[in-house]
Amino acid sequence: MKILVINGPNLNLLGEREPAVYGGDSLQAINDELFTRAKRMGYDMAFFQSSNEGSIIDRLHDSRLDCAGVILNAGAYTHYSYAIRDAIAAINIPVIEVHLSNINNRDEFRKTSVIAPVCRGSIAGFGKISYMLALNALDYLFGEQK
Numbered sequence: 001m002k003i004l005v006i007n008g009p010n011l012n013l014l015g016e017r018e019p020a021v022y023g024g025d026s027l028q029a030i031n032d033e034l035f036t037r038a039k040r041m042g043y044d045m046a047f048f049q050s051s052n053e054g055s056i057i058d059r060l061h062d063s064r065l066d067c068a069g070v071i072l073n074a075g076a077y078t079h080y081s082y083a084i085r086d087a088i089a090a091i092n093i094p095v096i097e098v099h100l101s102n103i104n105n106r107d108e109f110r111k112t113s114v115i116a117p118v119c120r121g122s123i124a125g126f127g128k129i130s131y132m133l134a135l136n137a138l139d140y141l142f143g144e145q146k
């Protein structure tokens with residue numbers, strides 16, 4: 001079973017981007033840790049990062065063909081992209097919304113997630129651990145299927 005990890009705009013700069021908010025780990029370091037954990041659990045993992053809304057939508061569409069689930073940090077698109085929301089609703093695999101920061105205790109505009117209602121669940125505020133928790137959540141959902 002393959003799990004896809006999608007990171008949206010500006011997340012390629014993790015480590016140097018506002019480290020007080022998003023932590024000091026690079027996206028590569030987070031992905032490496034996810035990969036190691038996923039492998040130990042018996043999953044394949046694929047990674048995709050783009051700051052382009054359409055590319056994220058295309059990757060979500062493709063994921064329905066060969067992935068069992070998606071871990072998605074849509075970055076700022078979280079707060080206003082109805083197109084990404086519709087792409088998630090269009091595919092029949094679980095998508096877990098993740099955020100490094102706690103989007104509920106920051107700017108007002110971050111408190112709205114337009115994708116949350118169509119995601120299987122949401123995890124925010126644990127820094128890079130949010131991604132690890134999302135992997136665990138998918139593992140629980142998949143149970144013995146793998």
Ligand code: DQA
Nearest residue numbers: 010073075076099100101110
């Ligand atoms: C984020 C939170 C978003 O509000 C922000 O635009 C990001 C990162 C997070 O992981 O905390 O780019 O998704």
